[in-house]
Structures are given as C-alpha cells and as structure tokens.
Amino acid sequence: MRKLALRIRYCGTAYHGWQRQEKDITVQEVLERALAITCEEPIRVVGCGRTDAGVHAERYCVSFDSNTKIPLDRLPIALNTRLPDDIVVEAAVEAPDDFNAILSCIKKEYTYQIRNSRIRDPFTAPFSYFYPKPLDHERMARGAAAFVGTHDFSAVRSVGTQTKTTVRTVHHFEVERVGEMIRLRVCANGFLYNMARAMVGTLLYVSEGKIAPEEIPALLEKGNRRLTGPTVPPQGLALTRLWYDGVVGQMMDN
Amino acid sequence: MRKLALRIRYCGTAYHGWQRQEKDITVQEVLERALAITCEEPIRVVGCGRTDAGVHAERYCVSFDSNTKIPLDRLPIALNTRLPDDIVVEAAVEAPDDFNAILSCIKKEYTYQIRNSRIRDPFTAPFSYFYPKPLDHERMARGAAAFVGTHDFSAVRSVGTQTKTTVRTVHHFEVERVGEMIRLRVCANGFLYNMARAMVGTLLYVSEGKIAPEEIPALLEKGNRRLTGPTVPPQGLALTRLWYDGVVGQMMDN
Numbered sequence: 248m249r250k251l252a253l254r255i256r257y258c259g260t261a262y263h264g265w266q267r268q269e270k271d272i273t274v275q276e277v278l279e280r281a282l283a284i285t286c287e288e289p290i291r292v293v294g295c296g297r298t299d300a301g302v303h304a305e306r307y308c309v310s311f312d313s314n315t316k317i318p319l320d321r322l323p324i325a326l327n328t329r330l331p332d333d334i335v336v337e338a339a340v341e342a343p344d345d346f347n348a349i350l351s352c353i354k355k356e357y358t359y360q361i362r363n364s365r366i367r368d369p370f371t372a373p374f375s376y377f378y379p380k381p382l383d384h385e386r387m388a389r390g391a392a393a394f395v396g397t398h399d400f401s402a403v404r405s406v407g408t409q410t411k412t413t414v415r416t417v418h419h420f421e422v423e424r425v426g427e428m429i430r431l432r433v434c435a436n437g438f439l440y441n442m443a444r445a446m447v448g449t450l451l452y453v454s455e456g457k458i459a460p461e462e463i464p465a466l467l468e469k470g471n472r473r474l475t476g477p478t479v480p481p482q483g484l485a486l487t488r489l490w491y492d493g494v495v496g497q498m499m500d501n
Numbered sequence: 502m503r504k505l506a507l508r509i510r511y512c513g514t515a516y517h518g519w520q521r522q523e524k525d526i527t528v529q530e531v532l533e534r535a536l537a538i539t540c541e542e543p544i545r546v547v548g549c550g551r552t553d554a555g556v557h558a559e560r561y562c563v564s565f566d567s568n569t570k571i572p573l574d575r576l577p578i579a580l581n582t583r584l585p586d587d588i589v590v591e592a593a594v595e596a597p598d599d600f601n602a603i604l605s606c607i608k609k610e611y612t613y614q615i616r617n618s619r620i621r622d623p624f625t626a627p628f629s630y631f632y633p634k635p636l637d638h639e640r641m642a643r644g645a646a647a648f649v650g651t652h653d654f655s656a657v658r659s660v661g662t663q664t665k666t667t668v669r670t671v672h673h674f675e676v677e678r679v680g681e682m683i684r685l686r687v688c689a690n691g692f693l694y695n696m697a698r699a700m701v702g703t704l705l706y707v708s709e710g711k712i713a714p715e716e717i718p719a720l721l722e723k724g725n726r727r728l729t730g731p732t733v734p735p736q737g738l739a740l741t742r743l744w745y746d747g748v749v750g751q752m753m754d755n
Binding site: 256257258303305323327332333334335337366367368369370372373374377 | 510511512557559577581586587588589591620621622623624626627628631
C-alpha cells in the first residue's frame with residue numbers, strides 16, 4: 248500500500264463543490280470514479296479542503312492509499328483519459344505514510360476576481376463577479392491589510408461547519424487591478440466557512456464608504472457577522488496556491 | 502422606422518450556433534427575444550454571418566429595423582438586463598438606411614486557439630482545441646502565409662451552403678505562440694462554410710510534415726477537399742474583428 252498525492256486543477260462551474268454528496272455531482276465523486284477504474288480498486292481521497300458549488304481550483308491537492316502499480320509519471324495521463332475536460336490531474340507523487348492533504352497543509356491562498364466594468368463580459372463571467380459600480384481598489388487594499396495577522400474571524404464566517412477555534416492567521420491579503428479585473432489574493436493558515444467571500448464582501452463595503460479600513464480590527468473584535476459585508480458569489484473564487492513540506496510541497500509549486 | 506446596428510459579444514458554448522433553427526436554441530433567437538421585449542415590437546435581425554455550434558464571437562454585428570424610442574446609449578444596458586451572462590450587447594448606433602450587417606461587411610477576422618501542451622487546462626478548454634503533440638508554429642506560419650491572396654478555396658470548405666463563387670481573398674493569416682497557446686488569426690473578405698477550420702486543420706498537417714507549406718498553392722488549385730487537413734473542432738474558433746465603413750465601422754473598432 249502506497250500513500251499517493253495528486254495535484255489537480257478544476258473548473259467548478261458544473262459541480263456542487265468538492266465534497267461528495269448524496270444527491271448532487273461533485274468533483275470528489277468524479278475523481279474517485281476515475282481513480283477506481285485506473286487503479287482497479289475502490290479509492291477514497293482526502294481533499295485539501297472543501298470548495299463550494301461554483302468555486303474553482305487552479306491548484307488542489309488530494310491524498311489517498313493505493314496498491315496500484317502504475318508508474319507515477321503515467322498516472323496523470325491515465326486518469327485524464329477518464330476525466331471530463333473540466334477536471335485535470337497535473338502531477339502525482341509518492342508521499343510519506345503520514346501525509347494527509349488537509350491536515351498536512353501549512354497554508355492556502357485563494358484569489359477572488361471582480362469584473363469591475365460598466366458592461367458584462369461573457370468569457371470571464373464563469374470566473375468572476377460582475378460589479379458595474381466603480382470600485383476603489385486602493386481603499387480596498389487598505390482594508391485588506393487590516394485583516395492580516397492572527398485574529399478571531401467569527402465576524403466573517405458563516406455558521407454551518409464545526410471548528411475547534413475561530414482563530415486564524417492571515418499571512419497576506421493583496422488587492423490589485425488589472426484593466427477591468429480586480430484581483431484579491433488572500434493567504435491564511437486556514438479559512439473558516441465562507442471566510443474568504445465574507446472578507447471580500449466587507450471590502451466592497453469599504454470601497455463604498457460603509458466601513459472605514461480602520462474599523463476592521465474593531466469589527467473582528469466584536470465578532471458580529473451582521474456588521475460586516477455580504478458573502479460575495481462563489482464563481483469569482485478560486486483556490487490558487489497551497490503550501491506543504493517536502494515532496495508534496497515541491498509538486499504543488501511546480 | 503430607424504435602421505439600428507449593435508455590437509455584440511458571445512460565448513457560444515451553450516448555443517447551436519448563431520442562426521435561428523426550428524428545434525435548438527441559438528444566439529439569434531435569444532437576442533431577438535430580448536429585443537422584442539425591450540423595443541416592444543417583433544424584431545428580426547440580420548447577423549454578420551453564421552457561426553457554428555460552439556463557436557464564439559468577441560465581436561459580432563447585427564442590423565435591424567425598429568420604431569423604438571429608447572436612446573441609443575440606454576439600449577445596450579436595457580438589453581443586457583434581459584440577456585443571459587453569455588451574450589452581451591456592447592454598443593448601439595443608428596446606421597444608414599441601406600446598412601446590412603452581412604452585405605455591408607468588408608472583411609472579417611477569425612482567431613483559432615490551439616492549446617498545445619502535454620496536459621489539458623480546464624479553464625481554457627471551452628475556448629481552445631487541446632492538441633498534446635508538439636506543434637511547429639513557425640512551419641505553420643509559413644503554411645498560413647501560402648493561403649494569403651485571392652484563390653478558389655474549394656479545397657478547404659465543406660459543402661452544405663450555397664454560394665455564387667468559391668473565390669475569396671485572404672488578407673492576412675498569422676500564427677503566433679503565447680506560452681502553451683497557439684493563436685491563428687485569419688482575415689478575409691469572406692469565408693466559405695468551415696473554411697477557417699479546414700485551413701487550420703491543413704496547418705496541423707503542415708506541422709506534422711504531411712503537407713509542405715510550398716504545396717498549398719497546388720492543393721488550392723486542385724480544389725480537392727480530401728487532399729487537405731481535417732476540419733478542427735468548433736470551440737477553438739472565435740470571430741474577433743469586423744470591418745465596415747462609416748459609423749458602424751467606428752462602433753466595431755471601439
């Protein structure tokens with residue numbers, strides 16, 4: 248039995264998120280089906296985290312145990328012939344026995360894209376949130392910087408999943424404008440449920456003057472979800488980077 | 502009654518091409534429905550050309566007659582509220598009485614995208630043809646140059662639509678590689694049915710050494726479709742530029 252890790256990439260538009268469900272089609276289910284055929288045994292994978300319906304992953308990591316004898320450099324190609332166009336396996340590596348895609352993850356980066364233009368764009372619509380009112384990305388960047396550090400993030404999470412603590416560390420949170428697209432990149436040691444999207448919604452309030460960047464520490468202190476901004480729609484969100492130690496870390500950064 | 506022209510943009514993935522059909526959903530039908538509600542009268546539009554199922558348009562032009570009193574700068578916004586995310590009206594202009602989106606069109610440019618990488622990419626899959634074998638884009642560019650000029654293009658068309666003549670003038674045909682994407686841009690005064698996709702397929706044969714760039718003039722001379730390359734899949738193709746005189750030309754180039 249070997250412990251294997253895969254680097255995958257998926258467009259989430261057609262899926263009800265990462266995690267297996269009773270009724271609806273998810274990325275995990277489609278991947279596990281391709282793995283079962285390819286490895287000729289039932290496979291259950293551990294993903295690096297849940298992503299919601301419509302959320303994308305430019306980088307995603309899964310781990311699993313398998314007896315397969317397929318060489319690691321052949322495995323992605325073999326899997327891709329059995330996967331639809333919107334899910335791709337990019338690399339495979341043999342990981343230490345105690346590796347676990349979620350528990351071994353050191354930190355993650357999400358990127359949220361806002362299409363800030365007067366007119367919609369049909370080609371980027373599945374990957375961005377269309378927001379026609381002009382946004383002040385420099386003011387948003389000041390607000391984003393206020394989230395950096397170790398805080399209780401209860402004020403920007405949705406209740407619904409269990410967690411031991413609501414304290415997380417945000418390592419960086421940057422806002423840049425490239426033409427009509429505003430990109431928000433946020434890296435943390437972990438994200439509470441809807442935390443990335445609630446922080447982005449709060450930065451929309453910051454742009455509109457409903458919240459001042461300097462107020463954010465006090466809002467985090469209060470921990471009241473009703474005082475921060477809305478949870479922005481899922482299609483603008485993508486998991487864009489993952490940090491691990493060792494061989495998996497090397498694979499994820501290639 | 503005014504003659505109006507619109508600049509539109511659409512992602513063709515969900516449609517059975519531009520032109521209205523009995524059974525299947527098309528871009529024309531969806532646009533005409535939005536126009537009928539917005540202008541409060543039945544509208545029939547003339548499109549600048551047919552695009553096949555799955556083909557995209559970064560630039561597309563339609564013309565129609567209407568009694569609507571809606572100011573032209575309001576018309577795109579009013580229409581977009583009634584259109585799905587994958588079809589967008591970008592501009593509207595009042596055109597001369599004799600303007601006709603297809604008959605007044607001077608020339609058109611199509612761009613074909615080939616994703617030439619070992620591994621698929623889920624995000625560009627709906628907009629490109631995945632071709633894992635390494636391609637020689639410089640050799641393809643030499644082949645593309647051989648199509649430029651006024652020729653009978655019967656050797657690179659599918660039979661199926663009536664046309665007075667199969668002679669067309671290709672003004673430019675360029676091939677460039679940007680990272681793992683090969684982009685082929687071809688401009689002509691008109692395109693026969695499947696002509697752009699059959700020329701691209703022929704350039705794949707050129708890259709593979711099945712056809713030499715120097716043989717292309719003789720292949721056009723012979724006019725035998727079975728001697729040229731395959732018709733490549735539709736999702737890589739997009740209409741990217743249109744040339745008109747006067748106010749419509751100005752609108753299309755903005």
